[in-house]
Structure formats: structure tokens, C-alpha cells
Amino acid sequence: MIDRFNIKERFIHWMVAICFIYAALSGLAMWSRHLFWIATVLGGGETVRALHPWGGIIFALALGFMFRNWASQMKLDSDDKVWLKMSHRYAMNDEAGVPPSGKYNAGQKMLFWMQSAFTLLLFLSGMILWFPEIMPRTLRLGAVLVHPLAAIGSIGGIILHIYMSAFAVPGSLRAMTRGFVTPGWAKAHHRKWFQQTTKIEDERAR
């Protein structure tokens, strides 16, 4: 077995995930009357209105910790740029010519940067919507537009992320629940990372 995520990384990831899901569901409940039934499930309209901003703040804080831990590993290298150009092949499960990935593939890195940018927008526009009485009119109008657009973008990204990590790539979920992956999984999906980690292990064993 190969270690992939330590306990701190997993704890922060699941904090991010739980708070994101709560903020997204409570936000959707307030966004459209067709989705108000979600508020009933979550304890009623008033509860949802009071807790949504706090869910968002804890989510943004947890994502800030995730950003601090992972940003340095998420820089795109030259192989990643080729990977992105050939991502249609990756999506079709035909990986001929697609460069091998390091610990994260270029799609995962893009998700990280996109979610970080969307979270910053959600946080800033959310603060404006939370205290409208002390905000200038232009900021309020901007926030009314930016908050739902950033929410739709990040919910779309996370649906894709959940599909990829929980269903499309078997063995990934264990990395985030128990912290390790099999050598076969590492070799198949993150070959450069597999070669680096096994080299370090070999050197340690010698």
C-alpha cells in the first residue's frame, strides 16, 4: 500500500466537503421556491437563513487551510499542459499519448484552482449580501449576480469531482477515507508519482 493523504489532509477535506454540501443545499433552498422543500428537510426556512452564512464561512475557512496545504503541489508543469490538450482522450478512456501524471493530474489541479477562485468570490459576495445595509448599491448589485453564478460553477465542478473520485476511478475513495492506495492504482492513474514514491521507498530500504 502507498500512503496518499495524511490524517490532517483527510480531516480538512471532509470538513470542506460537509460544509460545502450544507452551504450548497441551504443556498439552493433559498434561491428558488421550487427548491424550498430542501429547507424543510434542513430544519425550516428560518434555520436555513440563519445557518447558511455560517456554513459558508466555515467552508471558506476550511478551504483556506486546504489551499495552504496543497497550493504548492497544484502548479501546472509542461506535461500537465499537454494533458489538458489531450483531456478528451482521458475522458474517452483512451490514454494513448496522454502524459503520465504526478500526484494530481491536470484535471484535478484545474478543479483545485477553480474551486479556490469560486470560493473567494462566494465568500466576498456572501459578506456583501449578509450586511447589505452597510454596502454601496453597486457592490450589492454585483454580489446578487456573482453569488449565484459562482455557486452554480462550483456545484457543477463538485458534481464532476464526486463522480470522478467516487465512481469513475475505483480505489480513489479509499485514498480519502483510509489514506492509502494500492500500487496498481498509483501506477495506472499517477505514474510519475508512483515512480517517485517507490524510488524514495527503495532508497530508504537500502
Ligand code: HEM
Ligand atoms: C461528498 C463529496 C466529496 C467526495 C466524495 C470527494 C472525494 C474525494 C477523493 C476520493 C479525493 C482523492 C482523489 C485522489 O486521490 O486522486 C478527493 C480529493 C480532492 N477533493 Fe474531494 N470530495 C468531495 C468534496 C469535495 C469538495 C466540496 C471540494 C472542494 C470544494 C473537494 C476538493 C478536493 C480537492 C482539491 C482534492 C485533491 C485533488 C483532486 O483529487 O481533485 N472535494 N476528493
